[in-house]
Amino acid sequence: MSEAANDQAPLVLDGMKVVSFCHYLQGPAAAQYLADMGADVIKVEPIGGAFERGWSGARTYVDDVSAFYLCANRNKRSVALDLKHPDGVAAARKLIAGADAVMENFRPGVMDRLGLGYADARKVNETVIYASATGFGGDGPMVGRPGQDLLIQAYSGLVASTGHFHERPTPIGFAAADQHGAALLAMSMIGAYVRQLTKGQGTRIDASLLSAGLDLQTEPLTIYFTKRANAEIMRRNQNLATWFHEAPYGVYRLQDCWLALSMNEGPKLARALQSARLAEVAEVDRYHERDRFAEVLADELKDRTLESLIPGFDQEKIWYQRVNSYDDLMDDPQIRHNGTFREVEVKGGKAVLVNHPVRYDGRTPPLRRLPIEVGEDTREVLAEAGYGADEIDRLIASGAARAPA
Numbered sequence: 001m002s003e004a005a006n007d008q009a010p011l012v013l014d015g016m017k018v019v020s021f022c023h024y025l026q027g028p029a030a031a032q033y034l035a036d037m038g039a040d041v042i043k044v045e046p047i048g049g050a051f052e053r054g055w056s057g058a059r060t061y062v063d064d065v066s067a068f069y070l071c072a073n074r075n076k077r078s079v080a081l082d083l084k085h086p087d088g089v090a091a092a093r094k095l096i097a098g099a100d101a102v103m104e105n106f107r108p109g110v111m112d113r114l115g116l117g118y119a120d121a122r123k124v125n126e127t128v129i130y131a132s133a134t135g136f137g138g139d140g141p142m143v144g145r146p147g148q149d150l151l152i153q154a155y156s157g158l159v160a161s162t163g164h165f166h167e168r169p170t171p172i173g174f175a176a177a178d179q180h181g182a183a184l185l186a187m188s189m190i191g192a193y194v195r196q197l198t199k200g201q202g203t204r205i206d207a208s209l210l211s212a213g214l215d216l217q218t219e220p221l222t223i224y225f226t227k228r229a230n231a232e233i234m235r236r237n238q239n240l241a242t243w244f245h246e247a248p249y250g251v252y253r254l255q256d257c258w259l260a261l262s263m264n265e266g267p268k269l270a271r272a273l274q275s276a277r278l279a280e281v282a283e284v285d286r287y288h289e290r291d292r293f294a295e296v297l298a299d300e301l302k303d304r305t306l307e308s309l310i311p312g313f314d315q316e317k318i319w320y321q322r323v324n325s326y327d328d329l330m331d332d333p334q335i336r337h338n339g340t341f342r343e344v345e346v347k348g349g350k351a352v353l354v355n356h357p358v359r360y361d362g363r364t365p366p367l368r369r370l371p372i373e374v375g376e377d378t379r380e381v382l383a384e385a386g387y388g389a390d391e392i393d394r395l396i397a398s399g400a401a402r403a404p405a
Contacts, residue, residue, distance in 0.1 A: 009363035011038025016193055019044060019092075019099045020076070021083075021116070023051040025149070025175055026133050026209060027105035028072035029182030034189065035075035036356035036365040042095060042381055043076040046083070047402045049374040062349040065372055070351050072182075075368050079382070080375030080402035083114050087400035094385040096121050100196060101129035101189055108138050118204055129192040131205035133185050138206045147209050149175040156213030161220055161243065165234045181212030220244055237294040246286040247293035251323060256305045262319035266293065272312035275300050339364050346372060378403035 016039040020031040028043075028050070035041040043050070052069045060067040079095070082088040093116070096102055102121055104111050111117045111132075118130045132138060135147010136155075145151075153159045153171050163170025185207045192203035214221065223244050224233070234243040240250040241260075248261045248269065261269075266282035269275075278300055286293050301309075306322055313320050329335055330352075342353045344367065356365045371377060378401050382392050395401040 008361075009365045010360050011365065012360055013190070013193075014038040016040065016101070017099045018042065018101045018103060018189075019095045021092075021102070021104035021106065021111065022133075024105065025052070025068075025072055025178040026181045026185065026212075027103060028052060029179060030133070030185035030189070031076060031103060032072050032074060033182065033186035033356070037360075038365070041076040042099075042377075043073065043078050043371065044083075044092060044095070045078055045080045045374055047080050047374075047399065049080070053374065062351045063347040065346050065351075067351065070346065070353060070370070074353065074370050075365075076371055077369070077377035077381055078371035078373070078375055079378045081378075082400050083116065085398070085400040087395055087398060089115050091382060091385070091387070091395065091401060092116055093120070093124050094387075095381070096128065097124040098385060099125065099128065100193060101131065103131040103133070103185070103189065105133040108132075108134055108143050122202070125202075127196055127200060127202040129189060129196060129203050129205065131185060131189050131192075131207065133181065133207045133209075135208060136210045137208045142210075149178045149209065152177045152209040152213045156210060156217070157221075158213050158217060160231075160234065161217060164236070164238065165231060176216060177209045177213040180216050181207060181209050184212055184215065237291040237298075239294045239298050240290060247290040248286075248297050250294060252298050252301045254301055254306055254309075255303055256307075258323035259301065259306065259309075260321045260323055261297075262321075264318050264320075268316040268318060269297065272316040272318050273300055273304075273309070274312065342367060344370065346370075373404045375402040376404055 013034060016034070018031065018034055018039050018041045020027065020041055020043050022028050022031055022043070031041045031043065050069070052072065053066050056066040056068040062070070081091055083092060096116070104116075112120075118132075121128050121130050134143075135152065136142035136145060150171055153176065156177070158177070159169045159171045162172055185205075188205050188207060192205060195201055195203060220242070227233075236243055237247075237250075239252050240247060242249060245263070248264055250261060252259050252261060266278070266284070266286055270279040270282045277296055281289070281293050281296050284293060309320075312318075324332070330341060335341070340355055342355050344351050344353055353367075378396070379392055382395070382401065383389070387395070392401070392403075396403055
């Protein structure tokens with residue numbers, strides 16, 4: 001899909017104004033979903049810049065711009081304010097007064113101490129949507145603990161369920177709770193925006209990484225607690241992907257690649273592989289004897305190539321897929337057709353971004369802006385909030401705000 005076609009995508013949240021006091025990933029990613037859909041998202045950063053500007057996985061930077069920052073901050077405007085300076089707080093309150101929504105992901109109590117909590121926001125904007133994203137929730141016994149993605153994966157049972165709990169618990173290899181939490185946060189804010197538009201009412205939203213980590217596991221948690229199971233149920237053959245699916249649901253080694261097999265009937269697999277050994281176990285209970293079935297299947301597959309399997313698999317309508325590495329993704333025909341990746345210029349270098357995951361009227365939302373410099377939109381946004389040019393200069397000179405020279 002061409003960039004020209006992308007530019008025609010409807011901005012379905014055009015008219016929504018959001019002030020974002022967010023850093024790390026969950027909050028910024030949620031704000032980016034809203035911004036991609038057309039919301040005017042004002043990212044309020046510290047004078048020194050948001051955390052994600054100064055850290056990046058695999059130490060990946062384009063010039064001095066963090067890839068971690070680039071992954072979750074497009075289509076926003078950047079304003080830099082010192083929220084410990086009274087004039088910086090006053091400016092933040094002016095932004096809140098003119099916004100539809102506020103979002104923040106500081107630890108519980110921080111925004112209240114700054115004078116920018118929910119009660120403070122309602123004093124200047126009675127119908128404001130105020131969304132807080134925390135690690136474990138806004139209160140409770142874990143409220144003071146650090147809420148970081150890996151820790152939430154461990155706490156929520158996600159690590160135990162994903163890996164083989166009794167041998168080697170395995171985390172998901174990316175910030176799954178953060179990204180899912182971001183989607184949930186954006187979803188809740190859009191719902192509250194509809195209420196605001198139709199009822200004229202504000203909403204207090206409380207989201208957490210813990211709730212996101214648990215929500216990711218809605219299916220297995222419902223099965224586990226309804227079955228009244230215990231941790232022994234998680235023991236399984238190493239090829240099996242989950243503890244609650246029947247074999248062959250899992251990943252198996254071929255001679256030339258790894259192969260994922262979804263829900264498939266035993267007799268169909270035996271015919272597809274023309275395997276007498278697999279035919280002998282094809283009619284067993286593939287849940288209660290899942291390890292036996294998976295072991296025989298794994299032994300049948302290990303010396304075969306994917307190309308040799310495709311005719312039989314397709315004839316029997318087997319659900320399968322080669323396991324891709326990241327190296328396979330950029331040139332994959334379906335991914336290219338979907339327009340998933342976008343290369344952008346950053347300070348003369350190149351970065352690759354993952355586009356908004358949803359199309360609107362058949363088109364991907366465009367890249368409208370990318371605030372590379374800290375506070376690069378400070379002057380514009382403060383002017384819109386009612387500050388004169390001299391007042392903005394004074395705020396910048398006093399250190400209450402920052403803008404590029």
